[in-house]
Amino acid sequence: MPIHSLTSHTTILLFLLLLISSPITKTIAENSHVINFYSPNLYPESLAWDPTKQHFLVGSLRHRTISSISDAGIVETLISDTSLPENVTVEGITVDSRNNRVLAVIHAVKPLPPFNALAAYDLKSGNRIFLSALPANEEEALANDVAADYNGNAYVTNSIGNYIWKVNAKGEASIFSKSPRFTEHSVDPDTLYSFIGLNGIAYVSSGDYLLVVQSNTGKLFKVDADDGTARHVLISKDLTYPDGVVLRSDGVVLVVSPQVNKLWLLKSNNGWGEGVVYDEIDLESEGYPTSVVSRGRDKMYVLYGYFMEGLLGNSEREGFRIEEIRSPKESEGENVWLYVMIGFGMVYFVYWRFQMGQLVKSMNKKIN
Incomplete structure (x- = not known):
C-alpha cells in the first residue's frame, strides 16, 4: 500500500475518532x-x-x-x-x-x-x-x-x-x-x-x-x-x-x-x-x-x-x-480507556489494510 494511502486512511480515522469523542462524552455525562x-x-x-x-x-x-x-x-x-x-x-x-x-x-x-x-x-x-x-x-x-x-x-x-x-x-x-x-x-x-x-x-x-x-x-x-x-x-x-x-x-x-x-x-x-x-x-x-x-x-x-x-x-x-x-473526573478516566481501545482498533485497521495491500500486490505479480 502506498505511503500516501496509509496516511490518508490514518487521517480519516483520526477525524472519526475526534468526531465520535464528543457524543460519547456527552452520553456518559447525560445518560444517568x-x-x-x-x-x-x-x-x-x-x-x-x-x-x-x-x-x-x-x-x-x-x-x-x-x-x-x-x-x-x-x-x-x-x-x-x-x-x-x-x-x-x-x-x-x-x-x-x-x-x-x-x-x-x-x-x-x-x-x-x-x-x-x-x-x-x-x-x-x-x-x-x-x-x-x-x-x-x-x-x-x-x-x-x-x-x-x-x-x-x-x-x-x-x-x-x-x-x-x-x-x-x-x-x-x-x-x-x-x-x-x-x-x-x-x-x-x-x-x-x-x-x-x-x-x-x-x-x-x-x-x-x-x-x-x-x-x-x-x-x-x-x-x-x-x-x-x-x-x-x-x-x-x-x-x-x-x-x-x-x-x-x-x-x-x-x-x-x-x-x-x-x-x-x-x-x-x-x-x-x-x-x-x-x-x-x-x-x-x-x-x-x-x-x-x-x-x-x-x-x-x-x-x-x-x-x-x-x-x-x-x-x-x-x-x-x-x-x-456521575463523577466528571471518573468519567474522564473511562473516556481515556475508550480512546485507547479506539486507538488500538485504528492501528489494527491500518495494519490490516497494509497487509491486504501487500497481498494484492503479490497476487498481481503472480497473475502477470
Whole structure:
C-alpha cells in the first residue's frame, strides 16, 4: 500500500475518532439513571441499598415505615411498625446483609416527647427483632445515622450530644464514644443548624474503624470500633454542612450536603490518617439531597426526599426521586480507556489494510 494511502486512511480515522469523542462524552455525562417514585407525604430523609433484593430502601418523616423502591419506581411498604410512638421519624437506615437485618434510627421531632431508639427488623419478613432505647446524659439528644460492623454491632450518631452510641447484636445499647476530639473545634452559634454535630457515619471493615462527619464544623473523624478513640482526619478542605456518608467498595468515601447541594468524593492512601477531596459535584437545589448510597463498585445514587419541605409543615407532596450521580473526573478516566481501545482498533485497521495491500500486490505479480 502506498505511503500516501496509509496516511490518508490514518487521517480519516483520526477525524472519526475526534468526531465520535464528543457524543460519547456527552452520553456518559447525560445518560444517568433517575427513579421517580410516588408515596403521599413520605418525605424520606434516609436511603439504603439492599444488594440481595436489588432495590433501594427509604425511611419517612411522617410514617412509621420503611419502603422499598424498585428501579422502575415501584413503591412497596417493607416495614410498617405501628407500635412505635405516633409521628416519630425514621432517620438513618442501613442494610446489615450479613445478619439479614435492616437497622433504623427512630427519633421524635419536637414538640413530641423525647424519643431516641434503634430498631432492627428482619430483612425478609419485616418483623421487628428489637427496639433499643438509646441512653442520654442530657435532656436533649438527636439520634441521626447508623452504621453496622460485621459482628452485628450498630453505631448511632447523636448530633446534639456529639457522641456515638453502640447497640450490640442482642439490642443492648450503651454510650460508646465521647471523644474530646468531637468538641475541640469551635462552632459559630449564629450559623444555620449550629446544633447539628456528628451526623453521617460509615464502617470500614478493612481497618475496623468508623468514619464520621460533623455538620457544624465540616470535620471528618476516624473512630476506632473497638475502644471508641477518635482522631481528626486531615483533609484537603473542610466540608460545608456534611450530612450523609457512605463508603464505596473501591475505598472512596462519598459525602453529601443538602445545605450547599454538593457531593464530595474523598480518597486516602494511608488508612484515613489524612485524605483529599478529589471531586466535588454540584447537585440540584430542589429536593434537599440528604443521603447517598453506593450501588455496585462505583455507582452513586442521591436521594431527593424534600425533607426540609416536610419539616416546615408541607403535607401535600407525593413525588420524590432517587438519581444516579456521575463523577466528571471518573468519567474522564473511562473516556481515556475508550480512546485507547479506539486507538488500538485504528492501528489494527491500518495494519490490516497494509497487509491486504501487500497481498494484492503479490497476487498481481503472480497473475502477470
